[in-house]
Amino acid sequence: MAQMVDDDPRIIEFDVRTDEMLVNMGPQHPSTHGVLRLVLRTDGEIVSQVESHIGYLHRCAEKIGENLTPRQWIPYTDRMDYLAAMNMNLGWSLTVEKLMRYQVSEKARHLRVLIAELGRLASHLVGMGAYGLDLGTFSPFLYAFREREKILDLFEETCGARLTYSYLTVGGATADLPPGWLEKCEAFLDQFTPLIAEYHSLLTTNAIFVKRTAAIGILSEALAIDYGCSGPVLRGSGVDQDLRRDGESIYTSMYDGYAFEVVVQKNGHYPRDHAYPPVPREAVVGDSWHRFYVRMLEVVQSVDLIRQAMDRYSACRGPLGEPLKINEKLPVGDAYLETECPRGQMGFYLVGDGTPIPWRARARSSSFSNLSVLHELCRGCLIADVPAIVGSLDIVMGEIDR
Amino acid sequence: MRGSSFLEKASSELPGAIIGSNLEAIDPWIEVVAERIAEVSQWLKKTPESLFDSLECITAIDWFEPDAKKAAKVQWKPHIEMVYHLWSTVARASIVIKTNLPRWKGDVVGQLPEIPSVTGVWRTADWHEREVFDLSGIFFIGHPDLRRILCPEDWVGYPLRRDYEMPLEYHGIRAR
């Protein structure tokens, strides 16, 4: 990456050749998903170099992790990727259970799959709506939030919160599902499935959307792996990797017996389990359009998983099982576990030293690596493409800055 | 992972680099000499059957007990442990590399411990190492652009160190 040493951090506009401009996009810019500041070196409209400055939302959650017991740290994991808080809680709980070699009840495992997939659905809806906003059309954003509100109502019934739930915790969940919840979830899924076709017509197959995203910000497979990208960004580049199938046994055991295909373009075509809109000619594997398309397909896949999870959950009898005590002693040793969150592989690393308080709690963010590849994608693009590429990476600043 | 056979192959090809291992732990790990971390990583990435082409996470753990009473009971002496989690997208396997560093270089407080940078092997290390430098104060030799990434550029001190004192004020904003 080009050397850009600025000795005095406050003065960012140092002497630049007359025809080139240093332009600040963010941190208060409406389109960069939260507080991200991009410094673009542009020559007229063409961006020659992008330097991202992060850390505006940094709360040093890891330092706090060294003073709280694992169950007390759950609310901090909510606030990392606040659009998919359920998946964050699940990741941390599984890491702690892995260190303590604790096995939750089968009912709890199906409940966790059900809730995690609902969380992925809600998160992808926001991703889709915000991406429409980046490209200038306002309506998909409102449609997406109309559906997301219904999911939030369902979550509100389970744990009382709409954004930061702290519902899934170490040893299962804080409470079982209220009666009648499954029927409401069923009703939501039934009315949601036909609407997906609407979203496809609104954005995915829209000629202008394709013009703005196809062949923009092309991320090659090798580059994606090298920069540690994961989730839809990785699968959009054609890498067949999904931790729900390839992850550690404690995580993949939750998904045993679930029929689902990893959404990736393998040997030229996407999974054909449903009628998905065709891939346009201009789209190149690894461009912004494919990343968006993978997310839209995962929405359909999540709906199937939720239905299967609901059947299995209602089939299990017996109590959900109590979560562990708040100050459960941690064994000496360390454990690292990555789970498939909507934005990528979110890793948690826990070092126990025998006391209930962990010695070190570390969170590895998926968007952190996804964003690090931005300067490779934006080299030589136009200014209007930068928000298009950032939108396609679907980053959340809470998770990056921790 | 047929760990033991893999371990012999590794120690045979990298004499003296691997100085310890524990394959029965929850996450099997091998311990490597700090100076040769880049070489080991290069080897792990290149060997046909391992192909660890993705660096998942770099963590710096500060083993130091600030108050004297507890320090007496603890059996390890103060040091910094660097933990590298690797993942292979081909073999779908993971491995952990650990190295130990002194808390301060030559035990002179203020001199950051140094370790070779692995940005040459995996490009994702660029940002991860900048974060470890920013929060835990480890200097990576050969890193192209070692600057603070999360804290403001002119922040003083390394927050994740056990003996870190929050400054009283920063640019006129009361911090404590």
Place this chain on the structure above:
Amino acid sequence: MNTGFAITTGSMFATIISVANINWHGMFFAIFALAACAMAVAVVLTDNVVRMAFYLVLSLGATAGLFFLAGAEFVGAMQLMIYVGGTLVLLVFGVMLTAQAPFVSMKTPQRDWVLASILAVCLLAVLVQASVGVDAWRTAAVSVGGGVQREAPEPSATPLGMALLGMRVDNDSSGIVTPSIRSGYLLPFEIVSIHLLVVLVGAAYLARAKRRRTPRAVETAGQSELKEEVRVAS
């Protein structure tokens, strides 16, 4: 020079008010003429190049108004569209591209101002004497009363259009066939179109983006042809 001008307009205004029947044609002429001259003088007086461009736009707009008043509607609309809408937009683009800090307002030394004002006064005196001297030019056209609303505007564009095609169809409304040979304008029309084409090519060639001295950061695979095409277009 400016103050002298103010006195004349002041007296002009007074005389017009006294006339019982205000001749609207004269009133609008006064407004447009005043605007055009005032803005032209403002262009000369101001230092800031962007303000100069803005005053020039207003001045040329007022001249377009004068053309409409003089009955030359087609030329007035042409002036608005080609001159103000095209040329001055080009000029403003030029101003924007070069209006970096030092060049926005460059002061001209006092000495030049004195010389220039002497030149202006002499030139103005000569021209005014010429324009006012000839009596034939003073008599206004009889047919135009005080702003009589013409029922249907006799097509002023069509005869001009036909003239450009080489067929002079406009018969002199006064019936006197002036001795000057009424030739069509087909040949000059073609010459101007070729000329414009040549100028277009020349200007595009002159202002093309030359290869940069320092090589730009390496182009990624998918982006390079987009960049070339965009640079040529911009």
Place this chain on the structure above:
Amino acid sequence: MADFLIHTGGLPDWIAWAITASLAAFFILNVIAGGALAFIWAERKIAARIQDRLGPTRTGGKFGWLQSLADGIKLLTKEDLMPDGADGLLFRLAPYVSFCASFAAFIALPFAFDFVGQRLNVGVFFVIAVLGLEVFGVILAGYASASKWSLFGAMREAAQVVSYEVPLGMCVVVPVMLAGSMDLVTIGEKQAGWFFQWYLFHDPFTFITFWIYVTCAVASVNRAPFDLAEAESELVAGFHTEYSGLRWSFFFMAEYGSMFLVSALAAILFLGGWNGPVPVASLLGLSDGSGDTTGYFVRLAGCANLMTKATLGVLIMMWVRWTLPRLRIDQVMTTCLKYCTPIAAVMFVGAMLWTLALPGGFFRGLGRPAGEIREGWLLGPGGMSLQVQKNGEAPPSSSRFEQSESPVSQVGL
């Protein structure tokens, strides 16, 4: 109106003329400003309906129709701040330049047969020219607010509007050619009668020209997929980022004014202006002369016709805005240079050949005997060649110009 004041009021005619002129100007300005207010309200409602929500409902009674008034008052009371680096004079003047430019075009726009501010013989040309002037307000605003982003926005918009004037001009020339004159009133008159008399259905070429015109009009007014200037996702709000309060509302009013202007122009040029689909007046034998009162009411109905068509055009623009994402600046330029201009040129040539082959339009043309058509074809180019005299010869007698309806006269501008 003026004669009425002179004969009855006994005022000297120059005061009478002054009153009529100011009344007419006041009427036009208020119709457009009132229209703009209504469009602001309509935009909110339509956007809401498209996004499955209600839009303003509480302000001023049932449908929130006072919402635009509330907006107006809010804008009036908001503080007009100005960035310190800004160039004072230009910053204040920019909104008024673009406001006047977009409203000046309404002088030449006829609302019915004789309801026109000033019946210009070069009506269409004048409107297109004034439409081009609006770009000055934008450039000055972009430059004067001394921020990189507004300069970006201003440059983009200027480049876009100036380059879209070319295809817009070409599309406008087709109906002018069919009607034989640039005077909007004549163009409107020529499309009297049933709806298939409209130039839209005159021949396939004009039909395509209409759609090209709509695209270019939307682009030159900076709406919907082409609204690069205030692309909020990249340029915050483009050239009017630094504006607030009353100055910002002038830009807003200018935008809605020119939107209405462009759709009214489309209505006149292609959709028969004030002629309704069914020629009620001529069927009932009512004359639309300027004298008697019935004629007055017929023209009033014509005016209503034009207003509905124009409003329909504006509503379609709003509908497109809330459904389509935004194009990138180089895509906008490519659509202009590589698609709109060539197609417009081809359509122009096509329409010209069509009028030579079938003078009088698709339906009337077919009705005439083949012989006459052929003769028309012969006379066309033949007629043209006959006419060209060598320079210096006495001009052909002007009589030839008046009587013969040869297509040549239709071709003249």
Place this chain on the structure above:
Amino acid sequence: MNFFNILAEPVGVSHYLLVGAVLFTAGVVCMVIKRNALGVLMGIELVLNGANINFIAFGSPVLRGESTVSIGLDGQAIALFVILLAAAEAAVALAITLNFYNNHATVDVDRAEDLKG
């Protein structure tokens, strides 16, 4: 000098000539005074417009009347050509100025003395 009473007469050709004269003079002074190359360009535009007004004045039907001095439609035609050629001239002049700016990073006319002996 019957200078002042001209202002009271109905508008005739000479009134236009007056305006043309003022514009012409302003243009010439602007060309002479301005140090910015674009200022000189604007001077040229003013001069051209001054000339245009005179052409239109002589050729306009409104002012023609029975005076034998009118040049009929030619005035408007020539004005038309002046406008077209001014556009072409401005394009080339701007291209030259921008090139000058790119190479010498200055638009100041006084500093363009590379060709000086």
